[in-house]
Amino acid sequence: MTNLRSDTQWDSVSAWDDDPVVASWNGLPMLEQNVTADVCVVGLGGSGLAAIGALVERGLQVVGVDAGRVAAGAAGRNGGFLLGGPATFLHSSLTTWGTSSVDLYRATLLELDRLAEMLGPEVIARTGSIRLAGLPGEPADDAEAADRVAELVDCAALAKVLRDNDIAVEEYDGELGRGLFLPDDAAMNPSRRALGLASLLRGRAGLYEHSAVTSVKSGRVTTEHGSVSAPVVIVAVDGKLEQVLPDLQGRVRTARLQMLGTAPGLPERLPCPVYGRWGYDYAQQAKDGRLFVGGGRDRFVDTEWTFDTSPTPDVQGYIERVAERMAGKPVDIVRRWGASVSYTTDGRPLCSEVLPGVIAIGAYNGTGNLVGPVAARAAVVLALDSTAPPEYFSA
Ligand SMILES: Cc1cc2nc3c(=O)[nH]c(=O)nc-3n(C[C@H](O)[C@H](O)[C@H](O)COP(=O)(O)OP(=O)(O)OC[C@H]3O[C@@H](n4cnc5c(N)ncnc54)[C@H](O)[C@@H]3O)c2cc1C
Structure with missing residues (x-):
């Protein structure tokens, strides 16, 4: 075992949450009833919130749920790098999955412009x-x-x-x-990014924290104390995606x-x-x-x-x-x-209809701050317009 230099807090809190803006987040309610919506989004990280933003822009009634606080997962606990392109360096991904990786690179840069415009230089440097x-x-x-x-x-x-x-x-x-x-x-503080997006969306969609999803089926998402009936479900969870959707075991790890x-x-x-x-x-x-x-x-x-x-x-x-x-x-x-x-095994992130009306996005192979929102937009057009995801996704 390594000798560590300092006595540290080995706790579940990330240093990003020491930021006073993050620490003063006043929270969202828990889902404690059965509700209906046009779309239910599972996961309020950067990807789920991007999906909700795209859905409300199209005039849909959306409910979003998270097991913990907004960005309780990787979306609030990562390096805060906003890098263009896929997780694999572009010259390598070009070799393995062709010119569509250049399209993904451009899509992530567009996503970065969007984020910077929405959240400003205080959050996106x-x-x-x-x-x-x-x-x-x-x-x-x-x-x-x-x-x-x-x-x-x-x-x-x-x-x-x-x-x-x-x-x-x-x-x-x-x-x-x-x-x-x-x-x-x-660069960004990832918690501030997610909480900033949630603040912009909280009056426009039904957002619920501390509402862990126990099952996802076509047309219905069940949490511990309530449920959401919706013809479309988008599961926007990167880590532990195969726990939320066991059908994905073997496809993501x-x-x-x-x-x-x-x-x-x-x-x-x-x-x-x-x-x-x-x-x-x-x-x-x-x-x-x-x-x-x-x-x-x-x-x-x-x-x-x-x-x-x-x-x-x-x-x-x-x-x-x-x-x-x-x-x-x-x-x-x-x-x-x-x-x-x-x-995923081939390095392509996932955007895929897993059950009828249930679309999963995730498996960003370690770099999802911008690829996640790109996947979210692809999921929205797949669900609403039946447009197949671009080739750079594993569908
Ligand atoms: C240490 C670390 C460093 C990283 N650094 C970078 C980086 O610098 N740049 C970069 O681009 N990427 C980085 N990544 C990857 C990046 O953080 C993720 O790909 C991205 O944040 C995924 O966000 P997401 O919204 O898709 O999903 P997640 O953040 O994985 O999940 C979204 C939400 O789903 C919720 N959830 C999970 N299960 C349930 C359930 N059963 N019911 C309800 N809600 C549930 C979680 O609570 C979570 O809030 C890093 C990751 C880690 C862990």
């Missing part, structure tokens, strides 16, 4: 992002040095494909190391991702979200100096295929070292947390 080859600081050994060289070659291949498709990219060579700067990307938050006051060092070592390790720095850091998914593959969301010493020990590399100095940790996401 158009900072760009940095993809580093390796992590900041000197390589620890020859293997790390060689991996960094290989990743620089990969960065060049990615840059070429981005340029070929008129997507903005620059070389980065600075204090943190070498890699790419992607000026279109952005849930994993835990973990993060930590440092104390404030670290010197300003990360100008924007930074992800390194093939994108596995990542950090964002807030204005007050604190770092939000995650990673190590590739190093702990076996233990992290789990529905459990508790942080664990081994992964946290690894992320702590990433935090120190990102900060360039020792750090004090104040919070550690985990959350669930889900994966």
